[in-house]
Amino acid sequence: MPPRLRPTRLEYVVDGVRLRAQLTTAALENLGDEQAQRRAALEVLKSALFRGRMIAKERLENGAGGIETARLLSGVTDEVVSALYDFTTVHIHRARNPTEGERLALMAVGGYGRGTLAPFSDIDLLFVRPYKQTAHAESVIEYMLYALWDLGFKVGHASRTVEECIKLSREDFTIRTSILEARRLTGDPELAQELVRRFQADVVKGTGAEFVAAKLKERDDRHARAGASRYMVEPNVKEGKGGLRDLNTLFWIAQYLHPGEPIEKVMQLEMFTGREVRAFIRAFDFLWAVRSHLHFTTGRPEERLTFDMQPEIARRMGYGDRGDNPAVERFMRHYFLIAKEVGSLTRVFAAKLEAERVKSEPRGISRLLPGRRTKKKPLDVKGFHEVNGRLAVEGREVFEQDPINLLRLFKIADARNLDLHPDAFTEASRAAPLITSAVRRDRHAAKVFLSILAHGRDPQRTLALMTEAGVLGRFVPEYGRIVAQMQFNMYHSYTVDEHTLRAVGVIADIAAGRLAEDHPLAVQVMPLIDDREALFLAMLLHDTGKGGAGGQEKAGARAARQACERLGLERSRIELVAWLVEHHLVMSDYAQKRDVSDPRTVTDFARIVENPERLRLLLVLTVADIRAVGPGVWNGWKGQLMRELYMATEAVFRGGRGSDAAAALKRHHENAAYDARIAIARADPTAESWADAMEDAYYTAFDPREVVAHAALSRRAAAGGGAAADCRVVPERNAVEVVIAATDRPRLFVDLAEAVTALGGNIVGARVFTSRTGQALDVFYVQDVTGQAYGADNPRGLQRLAEALEAAGRGESVAREARRSGDQARMAAFAITPTVVLDNEASETSTVVEASGRDRPGLLAALARTISDAGLSILSAHIDGYGERAVDAFYVTGPDGEKLSDARKRNALKNALEAVLEAEDAAPPSGRRANLQRARASVAR
Structure with a gap:
């Protein structure tokens, strides 16, 4: 500095x-x-x-x-x-x-x-x-x-x-x-x-009470508008929780309650200890520096610390990289630690108001009326009592005599649904250093902690209070290392610790059945989980490996083992928690980046998971992890993919493991296809020829009713110029299903994808089927830029999309609509290394091509065009986004249905796709354009 x-x-x-x-x-x-x-x-x-x-x-x-x-x-x-x-x-x-x-x-x-x-x-x-x-x-x-x-x-x-x-x-x-x-x-x-x-x-x-009530209500309303969490990763320095306005509110109340006194004297009125006064000044000084830098940098009254501003403000304030910890993350962690300190100061201030009887009850405006009598109620736990509906302690000696009481304080408050008295919170914060290595290894302390985590009434709220007080980070140092840790990407909306606590809260809601509508399968399997404590521990520790040696998953598993051993868990449970932490991303990856209808996908996933208990644990863990990332990240499309993978894997466990399971799954698909063809012939004899010509894999994705509709669509295409399209909203997938029947030809998938992109649609999934008679059936799942089903409230928009796809299916060009630039400026703040992986082991019949790079409109179509230019056929596409990064996976085959095994062609395709990922959304510079053209030419050869 x-x-x-x-x-x-x-x-x-x-x-x-x-x-x-x-x-x-x-x-x-x-x-x-x-x-x-x-x-x-x-x-x-x-x-x-x-x-x-x-x-x-x-x-x-x-x-x-x-x-x-x-x-x-x-x-x-x-x-x-x-x-x-x-x-x-x-x-x-x-x-x-x-x-x-x-x-x-x-x-x-x-x-x-x-x-x-x-x-x-x-x-x-x-x-x-x-x-x-x-x-x-x-x-x-x-x-x-x-x-x-x-x-x-x-x-x-x-x-x-x-x-x-x-x-x-x-x-x-x-x-x-x-x-x-x-x-x-x-x-x-x-x-x-x-x-x-x-x-x-x-x-x-004489109006102190009403002023305090008004200012606290104003603060709550402001927090609701700016984002209730002080750990939003693009915080508002002025209005956000833990920002300057919160400190100003303390100033206003202090001045109002002590009129005529200069603020320097107000700060000396036994309201804060010397340490807390220094923290107040330090927070004010830091936040004012950040705000001033923001204004000077942008040349306007900018109050939001956006991603594109964070690296520049970090540089201006003298932060540098330190090992694997980049300057921007060091700066933002400091910011969030200051925001946390502001929250603690607010609580200390509340304690002073309590002492002055300005604030006397935990809820409602009546708590602010002066002169109310203090009601002290003893509890059956030594050292604790209730004061006006709040849990209080006899004094610091309660923690000094038995440091485990620092944990019991929060357990009692949660179990009895009591707010913490500000004095109790302050004393707990000051006594947190009493949690030593001996306390962390105490079996009674472990029992209290696990009761809060896995069996508490509201573990998210309780753990958040423990974090604010510094108790949780002291008791579980692995978690303490991620408190206020920033994740510099557009995917996560919160700091690592805030995301973790929200994920714990989601699991608690699932266990209580509160999310049955959103997550019916997770709610259904939760009672079947044998080790509830292992699940909650894995969730609490799942991101403790961020920035660790060997990658997040390996480092997280090591941290989980250390924490669980200290808590005194038996070896089998320790290994289960460590396994869950190491594999907490596996289910999401397989569901969203692989073709669940491919038997190899399911058997590979089943081989990793090994047993039904792990499958159940991983499902709930994955749902909670994704849902806690931020608003709008979870949607019906991801839920459907997760359910399909879970059900297919559960079927594998019922039928056996390894190669036996693969064979059983293959026989299941063949039997399903045979049964479907019989049912279709009975339901609609005119669809029989279509059904006979389609591959077996087609029947794992659609039921007989849908197949009959597809056959009718194919006949309509043959009679109407070679292409026909239908669109329907699928609420459970949070997307519009678009089905296009057309005569198969090279680049058909590319033309269709470009038509969707031209109308402003985002393709989140795609499947391609080709009959033995040369008829193609392409299925796209499309959302709009807000993540909702495309055209769900605009029938005319769906009609225009169908018409554009029919034109593209016939080989006609489609006019591109102007698209909003959206977050392109903020995305530019991130350094993203394009990666392309070609995998011949992930599927029995196809090469899986996974391309990852900076997201932009039209990226899927550009990648598909490059694959098509290489003479490859796309069987399915699986699209996922992580903020500024897109990850698109394609199942492809050569001209004769073979995998791409030639090393020279594989390298040429990889280079061409990397060139696409590196190109700008607008026309690339001439050098880049030339490189892209050379790469495509090399693939074609």
Whole structure:
């Protein structure tokens, strides 16, 4: 980190005396020409403002603190605004013999009143009048506002009498809060003093409880708007949970409860310990530095720390790479640790309010009414009692005498559905270092912990409180290492620890049957799981290997073994938890990147899983893991794929293992195809020839009713120009199923995929079938850019899609619609290495080509075109996305249905696909375009 600099004295940045002298010169040199005076004055003020901001920026980039920067910018603005006021009232609208009604005080209110400003913050001004508006005051205010707007300020302003300020403050808490921080800039000092005196006497006095209630409700509403978790990976520095506004709320409440005291003294009123005061200042300083860097970097009042900004802000704040830990992740972890500290400070503050009886009950506005009696209720656990519906402790000695009580505190609160008393939370936070190696290995401590984790009423909430207090990270150090850890990608919406706790919460909801509609299979198998504790432990530890040696899965398994051995689990359970952690991504990979109807996919997956218990555990673990990634990541399409893989694998376990299972599965497919052909012939004799010509694999994907519909579609294609398409919404897959029947030909799949892309659809899955008579049946599952079924609420859109696909099936070109760029700018922040893998072992009959790279519109079609140019046939495509990264898998065969085994052609195809992945979405530079063309030519040869 850069060395800290000495604070800058304001007169070295903006010399107020010199500034006013320059303005006087501008006025005198242009005497008689008001427009010229104004232009000259604005040039002087702009120069001063620019100089001040540039000095602040330079010092910030050289290590100055965030608070120092914010105060310096506020001081610069003070000088500019005050000098403008003097210029206006002396040279432009001077009152030669000012009357009582022409008195005017200019005050900074809101955040500006607090004396801190970000580079592009709004400034809030209050013009205080003794009584009704006069022509002179109106002229001064109008002139100043126009000048401030021309200087580039965004100004919030009001012109009121003292009486109006008092009246409106009583009615509106926003106005009340802004005047709470009012600070005189210039003008009549007596008017400013009268406002402050009247405000404290007539508004603040006796209204502390209602102000606290309003501010806490306002905070809760703001958190709901900005994202309830303080661990969102693109946090709002100002409005988000754990951000500057939370610290400001503490300031406001403290000032309101201690009117007339300077904030420095308020902070010394036994509200915080010295350590907590230092934490408060450290958090304020860090967040102000981040906010100021954001504003300077973007040139606008940007408050959200987006992915594309994070690496740049990390660089500006002096963070560097350290081993495998990149600078951006080190910076963001620091950010989230500060946000966590802000949460702890809020709880400490709540404890002070409790002591002052401003806040006395855990729920409802009534908790804020003063003077309520404290109700203490003893519990049957030594050292603990209940106070007004909250769990409290007798004192720190409860933890010193038996550190396991640090765990019991949270277990009792969860079991009895009690909120924690803020004092108890504070004492637990301070006592967390009492959890030593001996405590971690204590079998009684392990029993309490496992009861909370696997058998608790609300384990997500309880573990989150334990994390906030620092207890969980001390007891399970493997988890402690991922607290506030950032995942620098667009796939995960939360930090690693927040994602983990949300996943634990999903499992608890599944176990309680609360997610039966979304996850019927998971809810069904949950009661069949023998080792519930192993499941919850695996979920808690599944991401502890991130950034570890040997890769996440191997490192996570090692961490899981260490944690479980310390907890005293028997060897078989330790190995089960470690296996689940090491393989927690396997089911998702097989379901989403492989063809579940291929017997080899199922037998390979079954060989890894080995038994039904692991299959059940892995299903619930995978569902919870994906669902906890972020909003909208889980959908019906993924659920359907997961169910298909689970059911097929369960059938393997019922029929045997290894090669026997593969043979049984093959016989099952053959029997299913035979039975389906018989049923179809009976249901619709005209479909019999179509059914006879289709391959056996076709019948594992569709039931007889669907086959009859496909046969009718094929006849329609033959009678209507060679192609026909149908679209239907499939709610359980969260996608539109699009079926196209056409005469088979080279590049048919490519043309169809390009037609879908041209209309703004995202293909999430595709299957290709070809009959022995040369008829192709391609099936696409399509979503829109929001992840919903394409055209679900737009029948005309579905009709247009069907018409476009029919045209593409006949070989006609389809016009491309303009698509939104979406997150392309944010995606550019990530370095993504394209990878292509060709696997001849993953399928009995096909080569599996897996291509991974930066996602962009049209990528699937571009990859498919390259494969088609190589003379290969695509049998199925499996599409998945992980934020900025796309992973597309294709099952392909050569011209005669063979696998791609020639080493030269394999290398040529790999190079060509990598060139596609490296190309830009727009027209690539000539060098890249030439490389892409050469690669395709090599594949064709």
